[in-house]
Amino acid sequence: MNKHFPILPFLILFCIFTHEEARSFELKQSVNEVDNWIRETPKLLCPGIGLALSCGNKLCEEFEGESWKNCAYDCLKTPLVSYNGETFCADVQRVLIPENANQVREIVHQAILDGYRIRVSGKAHTINSQICTDGIVISTEKLNSIMGIEAYQGKLTVHVEAGVPMGELTSWLHEHDLSLGYAIMAAKTMTVAGAVATGAHGSSTKDTATISSLVESITMITPDGEMVEYSSANTDEDMWRALRANLGMLGVVVDVRLRVRKQFNLRTVISFEKEKALFRKNGLKNLIEKCDHARVHWFPKGETLMQVCAKETNRPVDSGAESTLVTIPALFQAPLKFVIHEGACHKNLNCLIEGVMYHYMKLAPPLLKNNSAGKQVHTRKATGHSHRILSTEVPDLKTQFFQTDWEIAIPISKADEVLEVLRDYFKTQKICLPFLGLSMRFVPIEDTTLLTHTSTGKEFREGELAVTFELIAYNPVGFPSEMEARYQKSFEDFAARLVYDFGGRGHVAKNRDWVFELENQLGSYGEAHEKFQEVLNQIDPNGLFSNDFGIRFGFEWKNRREEKCSGVQNWVCGKNQMTYQNPCRANLDGVKKHDYFQGKCEEYDFKSWGLLNLASVHRKSSWLPEKVWILRHTL
CATH class of the missing domain: 3.30.465.10 (Uridine Diphospho-n-acetylenolpyruvylglucosamine Reductase; domain 3)
Structure with missing residues (x-):
């Protein structure tokens, strides 16, 4: 293994050069445990290790063994991809970028006329197939005022x-x-x-x-x-x-x-302790009861916690105060990718990595402020403006690790039981969590929406707290299918158990599609799901904004067609001399954009086919790269 990367020196250097006060005995001990395990493990190399290091740079490197099957992010060219490189919308016909509301309206009118369905995308921050369609995607990129x-x-x-x-x-x-x-x-x-x-x-x-x-x-x-x-x-x-x-x-x-x-200021304190406080009666409630904003990160293997507790204050802000994430400098990404990928094969190694990450965060907490010299440093206490404490920059995941974000909400009244079940599950399955542990956040349950995972309904009661359990799982590349299935099952069972046994609900922008199929089967939203269906019936009976995700979630559109294209009559004539009911159907037959004209083929003289015989030629608005539209000529 060490022929590939000297892991110990790289991890030590990473810890030292990213935090100038790196003198933590616990951290060095954790790093030594990782290195000793690696040295004592003769058969270390995990399938796909070469792909794990090369995949994610947007270059399809066939000489590295990359293909669309094992490195879709680099090699599968699709119009729309989720931000984490997990979901690829291959059936999208095109992505359009309007600059104002009127242009959006024109696109919608044209999509109806042409027989296409529609989805909308911003930053593709949804990781499941909710972002996909077999029709047109409207990007909100330029609706930015x-x-x-x-x-x-x-x-x-x-x-x-x-x-x-x-x-x-x-x-x-x-x-x-x-x-x-x-x-x-x-x-x-x-x-x-x-x-x-x-x-x-x-x-x-x-x-x-x-x-x-x-x-x-x-x-x-x-x-x-x-x-x-x-x-x-x-x-x-x-x-x-x-x-x-x-x-x-x-x-x-x-x-x-x-x-x-x-605007308001938040006095933020980050603390580290053993997990015993979490497993007392009402332990989670007691941990957060004095906080206005709270996050708890539980590291089950090490039986430890990191807690972020922030309170509104009249104190002046500390210079440079803001939250941050654990970011990996480019120099250290390859060796750390190596270790994380090996951890997907070797659970003991994954558990050791969890220890390294926990002790690194103790040394360099995810909170910054300026020191007396004006240099921004890590700290456990700081006062900052609310928006700088509550949000932060997210690194480009694809250059670091491909990952899936699992998040399930439950009423906090069930937290004690859930935590006991998860502690036993993680222990018996030897599941360790090197990415920020198991994260817990807190959301007051409200009746302001129908289908947010923390809205009222069933056992979610207005005025109580919901707790969201969030687990970041590394997605390995290059694993054989059976090995991949075994690896993913641990995380899938985590989500399924919270939904099935505890009435939990998945965040609709996270998780995988089957979570919402399961929720539909269990009736997790009760009458709220039925009410949303009634609104769909009223607003979009034809399913213009429908997709497969909506069907999996249990919704129906009474006039929705099964095939990709509608039966609207907007006749076009392809240069192959075939008449199509609408442009969508021409597109399905391989007749693209500029290769068809408005009207039926019988209206044209094919003996002298071409632009010179047409009365007028014009494009639709230049921002809409649809096709050449031809006014019918008189024969």
């Missing part, structure tokens, strides 16, 4: 377009001494409309933590191509709750108004 602060229906709001990244919005609000409170995700890159559609959340024990609950208005291009502004004042209750977390199934959101509050 912040229109300003408004008093709207008696509430102070920010009016913002769909594609604005959350980090950009919270920074802009800070400049106006305003905030979104605790409804801020850890990742700054997620777009506003994407966060709203999926019920994205932050963490708070006392205040709204779900972004959808802050929505005061939504302007949407509906499935019939009309632009409508919805609010609680002009929309019935169930439809309004559906719109606030719409799963991208009800239309194209072009802008929203979000309720804001005055």
Whole structure:
């Protein structure tokens, strides 16, 4: 093994050069344990180790053995890929990027005319097939304006377009001494409309933590191509709750108004301790009861905890105060990839890595502030502006590790039982968690939406807390299929058990599709699922915004076609002299973009086929790269 990488020196150097005070005996001991295990293990090399090191650089390196089957991110060219490189939307016909709401409306009208279905994408931060379609994807990339602060229906709001990244919005609000409170995700890159559609959340024990609950208005291009502004004042209750977390199934959101509050400071303290506090009666509740914002990270193998507790304060902010993530400098990514990939084969090694990461975070906590020399350093205590404490930059996952994010919410009243079950499960299955342990965040349960995983219904009672259990799992490349299935089963069983045994619900932007199939079978959302179905029946009976994910989640569209293309009559004539009912059907037959003309073939003189015989030629708007549209000529 050491012919490939001198792991011990690299890990020690990583720890030293990324934190100038690296003198931790515990960390050095953990690193030594990893190195000793590696030296004493004769058959170390895991299948796919070469691919693990090369895959993720967006170059299909056949000489490294890469192909679309074993390194899809580099070698499978698809129009849309989830941000973590897990879901590939191969059936998308094209991605269009409108610059304003009117252009969105034109696209929707044209998609209806051409027989295509639609999905909307921001930063592709959803990792499952919810982002995919067999039709057209509308990107919100250029719907990126912040229109300003408004008093709207008696509430102070920010009016913002769909594609604005959350980090950009919270920074802009800070400049106006305003905030979104605790409804801020850890990742700054997620777009506003994407966060709203999926019920994205932050963490708070006392205040709204779900972004959808802050929505005061939504302007949407509906499935019939009309632009409508919805609010609680002009929309019935169930439809309004559906719109606030719409799963991208009800239309194209072009802008929203979000309720804001005055900016505030958070005094943040990070502590490390043994897990015994977690396993006392009501242990999790007691750990967080004095925090306004809280996160708990449990490392089961080491029987340890890291807790982040933040309280609102009038203290002035510390210079440079902000949260951070464990980031891997480029120099150390390859050797660390090597060790993480080997850990997927060798559970004992994975457990040792968990120890290294825990002790590294003790040494370099995920919180920064400036020292007396003005240099930003790691710290366990800092006071910062709310948005800098609650969110942070997310590194490019593909250059580091491919991973799946599993997140299941349960009522906190079940936390003691769940934690006991998980402790036993992790121990008997020898599951260790080198990526931040098992993360727990906290969200007040509200009735503001229908289908967020922390909304009211079944055993989720308004006014109580939900706790989200989040597990980051490394996705190895190059494993044989049976080995891959065995490896993934450990994490799948974790999610299935929380859903099946404890009535848990998966975050709709995370997890894999089967989680939502299981929830549908179990009726995890009760009558809220039925109410969302009724809204679908009313808004989109033809399934313009439907996809396979929605079907797996248990939704139906009474007029939805099974085939990719609708039966709308928008006749086109291909240069192959075949007439098609609409452009979508021509596309399925391999007739692309500029190779068909408007109208039936019988309307053209094929003896002199060509542009010179046509009365007029023009393109649709230049921003819409559809096809050449031809006005019918007179024979």
